[in-house]
Amino acid sequence: MDINHKTSKICLVIHSLQAGGMERVMSELASYFAGKKSVETHLILYGINREIFYSVPDNIILHKPSFKFDNNKRFISTIRTVIYLRNSIKRIDPDSVLSFGEYWNNFVLLSMLGLKYPVYVSDRSQPDKSLGKVQDYLRKCLYPTAKGIILQTEKAKEIYLRNNKHSNIGVIGNPIREFAHLNYVSAKEKIVIMVGRLIKSKHQDILIEIFAKINKPDWKLMIVGYDHLKQQNMERLKKLARDLKVGDRVIFTGKHDHVEELYQKSSIFAFTSSSEGFPNVIGEAMSAGLPVVAFDCVAGPSEMIKDGYNGFLVPLFDRSTFENKLSLLMDNEEVRAEQGANALKSIRDFTKEKICDSFHSFISNSNN
Structure with a gap:
């Protein structure tokens, strides 16, 4: 299925593409969007570790801060990152922003307060898991400002709606890599x-x-x-x-x-x-x-x-x-x-x- 409309700008936002499940899904989405002529795809890596373990297509427009995150000056580095993220998205002027990560979504939504761009957050954590008092409070306050929330399972949606409200919640699982090329029988060992x-x-x-x-x-x-x-x-x-x-x-x-x-x-x-x-x-x-x-x-x-x-x-x-x-x-x-x-x-x-x-x-x- 393809969505036929004029060229749109999509901005994918994640802390890094280091080895991990969430990062792999983001790389799959980047690859998918990169293959669509109707989409101009931007990817922002803004975390402490901006490692790229998963490949990124050549036609993805990649953005990373020019400064290193200094843990010895954590507050200043955090403020610099907020400003960088906010200004980068304003320059890109996207039609949609998609953020990944239960801790990181709060950071992105906070950085985007007051801007016109629709931000979608994908929550990847165990749905009934507390992220700590501060993060839980921020999520309760900031998630309602998102244009939409993407959860991974129906159970996650059920748990989320027990204590929160949002009019636009989607349930989307993860893309699973296909191993059709594997020999499923002859190579098996115990x-x-x-x-x-x-x-x-x-x-x-x-x-x-x-x-x-x-x-x-x-x-x-x-x-x-x-x-x-x-x-x-x-x-x-x-x-x-x-x-x-x-x-x-x-x-x-x-x-x-x-x-x-x-x-x-x-x-x-x-x-x-x-x-x-x-x-x-x-x-x-x-x-x-x-x-x-x-x-x-x-x-x-x-x-x-x-x-x-x-x-x-x-x-x-x-x-x-x-x-x-x-x-x-x-x-x-x-x-x-x-x-x-x-x-x-x-x-x-x-x-x-x-x-x-x-x-x-x-x-x-x-x-x-």
Whole structure:
């Protein structure tokens, strides 16, 4: 689907394009808009770390502050960034501004107060998660000034509307990368894979403990991810695996640029996170034809996983059930194959084209 109208200017705003789920979605949107002749696309990176991990098309007009954010002069740097963001958007003169990030949206809306440009904010966090008193207060005050709010799940919308009001809320999931080129059968090994940053809310330690308890020596557990948020968890998790006598069967890859190759080798995707907005990695695993065992955290997994059809949804922190479902899949190749095929079918609702079309429609039609 294409939206036919005169050339429009869209300004995408995000703190950085470093490796991460939110950043990957923004890069997908940038690529999508860059392919439209009817759209002039600008991208502003304004955060402390303006790293670009994901590729940006050549015809995207990229904007970054010329100054570094000095943490030793945090207040001054913040004011400079507000002024930079405000002035940059005024110079661009866009038809729509799209901001990503639960913490960062407040900053963007604050910077844009009093300007005429319609700002759309996409909230990417676990919907019932407090961001702290200050951020929660700012969100309650500033989100009503947005032209529209984009949430990732129906559950997120339900939770948001319990305590807030807004007349223009859209529910749009994430575009899931398609791995149609993968060989889904011949390359499979007895590997359970989990992909996610090594932060406490992902609970890789729980997965290691469950894997050790299942005790199937011909299987390996592959943990893909890196230390983040100043949490030094890699060494702690490696020690846990050694202490549980599975150190030789738990593989830590660190950051990996070609995770699709790891999905291709693996047979099951396991996900023990307790806090999500919309977990891209579940969708990617399903797109690679893997059945999924995941905690039914708020929110996201239940939007993609149909229990018993393409994987298993497990009540949050129910280790016993998680162990049973994971063990069932490890023991039964036929069930793995059937659920993996179903996963591949069901994830097609989240193709890049469909999701990006939805974003484009929402931030364009809402201006009419």
